[in-house]
Amino acid sequence: MTVTSKTIAPRGGQWRGLAFKRKGLPVLGYALACYLCMLAVLGYGAGFFANRGVPISIDGSARGGWPGAAVTGLALLGLFAVQHTVMARPGFKRRWARRLPAAAERATFVLAASLALALLYWQWRPFGPELWRLTGPAADVLLAVQASGWLLALGSTFLISHTDLFGLRQAWRPARGVRYTPPPFTERGWYRWVRHPLMTGFLIVFWVTPVMTAGHLLFCAAATGYILAGLGFEERDLRRQLGPVYASYAARVPALIPGGRRPRRGTKLSDLPGTMELCRCRTG
Numbered sequence: 001m002t003v004t005s006k007t008i009a010p011r012g013g014q015w016r017g018l019a020f021k022r023k024g025l026p027v028l029g030y031a032l033a034c035y036l037c038m039l040a041v042l043g044y045g046a047g048f049f050a051n052r053g054v055p056i057s058i059d060g061s062a063r064g065g066w067p068g069a070a071v072t073g074l075a076l077l078g079l080f081a082v083q084h085t086v087m088a089r090p091g092f093k094r095r096w097a098r099r100l101p102a103a104a105e106r107a108t109f110v111l112a113a114s115l116a117l118a119l120l121y122w123q124w125r126p127f128g129p130e131l132w133r134l135t136g137p138a139a140d141v142l143l144a145v146q147a148s149g150w151l152l153a154l155g156s157t158f159l160i161s162h163t164d165l166f167g168l169r170q171a172w173r174p175a176r177g178v179r180y181t182p183p184p185f186t187e188r189g190w191y192r193w194v195r196h197p198l199m200t201g202f203l204i205v206f207w208v209t210p211v212m213t214a215g216h217l218l219f220c221a222a223a224t225g226y227i228l229a230g231l232g233f234e235e236r237d238l239r240r241q242l243g244p245v246y247a248s249y250a251a252r253v254p255a256l257i258p259g260g261r262r263p264r265r266g267t268k269l270s271d272l273p274g275t276m277e278l279c280r281c282r283t284g
Helices: 012-050 066-088 090-097 102-123 136-158 168-175 197-207 214-242 244-252
Strands: 130-133 211-213
Touching (some): 012 136, 066 090, 066 102, 102 168, 136 197
């Protein structure tokens, strides 16, 4: 049998698809590396807030005087807030898109946030005095509730699209030669009870603890203030983007703390531009 060029050469469209996939693989690898970095930082964060298994924890041994430790802590929190706020704004995203492939934009945000958190964990200076310290079964109960906060935060990302929120889907679809489209927001699971379950989970992690020092309280107050301020801006943007649809959702569902109203079943906010922002607003 004579092998001709026709029997071995793919069609032109297939060559273009293969070339596009090869071009997208480096971005996909970059997004995966950013995701793994984020997982490592979140894993350390679990030990940081539980005061278990990490060299520096939020209520660990005091490192230096309290005025310097307080200033350092606020500066580290401020750096994270600036990164999270600035990189999440539409104007910054438009300017950033001129220098970065669109498929890598979200992964880069995740990487920057992870590095800011890693710096905070590394340079955190615990300081006292202790406001309370529980031991025994009471401490175990509070640590279990704290762990449930992590489960709530992480689980809420899967209710819409975990991979989209952390930048994997944006890189995966182009690497396969598929056009990226944001997933729709579906009001289901915890999103039927609160509009920002991810932030509710983080607040549980911050505040529910068997040990509370002055440094921990400073972190809680500053982080809670930033969350409330950030959600205020995001709510304004969402009402502008989605109009009556989001206004109706906000009227029925409280922001952070479940209320007495029975959530509506089967409500779906789909086929609306920008609906993924309902999830992204939880983390920027």
